[in-house]
Amino acid sequence: MSGGDYLNELNDQQRFAVTHTEGPLLILAGAGSGKTRTITYKVVHLIAQGICRSENILAVTFTNKAAEEMRSRIERLLPPVESLPLVSTFHSFAVRVLRRHADRLGWRRDFSIFDEDDQKSILKRIYEELHLDDAEVPIRKSQSTIGSAKNKAWDPDQYMQKSEDFDAALIYRVYQRYERYLKESNGFDFDDLLLKTVELFSRFPEVRELYARRFTHVLIDEYQDTNLPQFEMARHLASIHHNITAVGDEDQSIYRFRGADINNILRFERDFPGAVIVKLEQNYRSTQNILDAAGAVVSNNLKRKGKVLWTDKVGGEALELFIANDATEEAEYATRRMREYLAGGESRIAVLYRTNFQSRQFEEVLRRFQVPYRLVGSVSFYSRKEIKDALAYLRLLNNPDDPVSLLRVINEPPRGIGRTSVDRLIDHARTSKLNLWQALEDALASQLFPGRMHLALERFAKIMREAAALKEFPVHVALESILEASGYIAALKEEATEEAEDRMLNLRELVTVAEEYSRRGQPLQDFLDSTALHADSDDYDPNAPVTLMTLHNAKGLEFPIVFLAGCEEGVLPHSRSTSQDDLEEERRLCYVGLTRAEKKVHLSYCRRRRFYGGDSEEMNKPSRFLSEIPARLVEQVPSAFQQFASRRSPGGLSIQTYNSVESIRGFLDRKKDQKGGSKSGFKTGAAIYHEQFGRGRILEVQEAGDDLKITVQFPGLGIKKMLQSYAKLRLI
DNA sequence: TTCAGAAGGATTTTT
């Protein structure tokens, strides 16, 4: 694009933000106001106007996916010859920096990146070493405490000084040992990636300057979700030119639990003197009704600067509220509506929820109704066992000091190295002050272990020794070879179960991903980095007709139709969010959900919801956020019972849909109250249709107290008793 | 050492 055509596509405020290219700038932007678009255009503007060169720009996004999207938008707008600016997340940027300079901090450049699972297994080892009991201070607690200490940039000593935790002394020891363990393993955890980069910048001014000079313009998206180390990274990077542009919306700050500090955005002017502030308050996404509803909810928060979004899309459809008896019914209702939408030509619908486990019923029902969908998150590809195993092998090749990976694969597939052998190996490492791999080699060389143990360990050592050269091979070759050589594939083949089949397919998939890296000539290191930093949200496919995801993952996205499920006390807001600050964050989460929608929002909640299989004893209360939406904006859809009652025509053929035994019970109760025990309409001999089993005939109807038991014969399927099962029955 | 079965425990959100 030439001349500046792109400027014509912007409103006055956006254009100001794009063309203001000197000094710190804060863009306070509302939902749907074209935040990301504005900084994307700003990047284009900087290059197209020759203000700086592509390589002098660093744009930071919140997720890899967002980065990828921004890159491709920039690419479309720029003349094809230009090189692309660096668009990355804080984490991947940090990895980039550390891969070049980690040696200054005493790490090698081939360091490993430890995820939360790795963290957990490290902590487990440390607990054993220190003879700590999980019952005393749960590992989970240590893990999260260490994490939040790191988010505040506290080292163990600072933690010890500042923490008021009753268990601080104990966690202090764990934290100290943990840090040493990481160093000895030549690894960083996620938090370290940021922290150590900041440390590098502050301890070595010449390194900081290298980057601060190279990037003359720094742009940061989703600034409201930056934590302390991220803020400090930004400050270091802007320390020479002060050309920092931050975009954010305090109402969409939803990562407090991860150390995100809403104050970073609230005190931007103090942090970056001379900052200019632009507000973007026009919303281009949603109808006025949706905005009003969202605005009404979030206005109950006290900690905000406050802004009023407006749109020229006046009115719009009312929000719709469905009250379901249980989660299955909620999903069924939503799925029926989705089917209608899809039939009517809608192609992008989102189901959003607070917690991942809520996706289950939706998946079940969508599959039953044969509606294609895409799930973002939950058990992601990269957290599957076989994938982690395969990556652990590669990681071990890359960094032999990595004990986490070594312990993960030493007996995977089983090769006769059991707990006892592993414990003795660890012992030997500790007493001889060697790392695990060295200890293994040492023990083998000095014949330290008895015959069978020795042989098993030797077998493993041989595999890894011979595989060492693979490191230099194309990634997919290395991966395939190690899977073969380790016997992993053979073991799966031998197993010959459906599950093993699945695992092999997943591994194939991983090889396909690796082939990409080989094709681009990227080294193993790059492959490992991006798999380590892979996020659930990276799986989002904008072309899927129906997408299921958490509210957190929905940040930055938009959909014509949004279903916001589980609007109950205990779910949204979550039962663990009790403090005032927590509640405000939950409210922002609700706000984020509502403002994803362009045309229509469907709200729903369940009167009962099962947690871990058991029935919840009490009835759920509707979310307090629902009552914060003005009644005039919401239309309540009749519940299942009401729908049933109203569709029943006098005489003639009536079609009655029972969504669950629950609603049948409700129906019976009513009937009893009204007419004294009149029956449900299920009669012996009646023909019946069941959504799953098809046509059948009722053999027996029993009513015991509140329970209704129906015995139905389905031709070819035998006799089924329907009691408290979620029978989908229709009389025909 | 490994496997199978039983028991117990847990669950927010994520780079």
Added chain:
DNA sequence: TCCTTCTGAA
């Protein structure tokens, strides 16, 4: 409900 951990037997 599902997943991890524990226990005992082969």
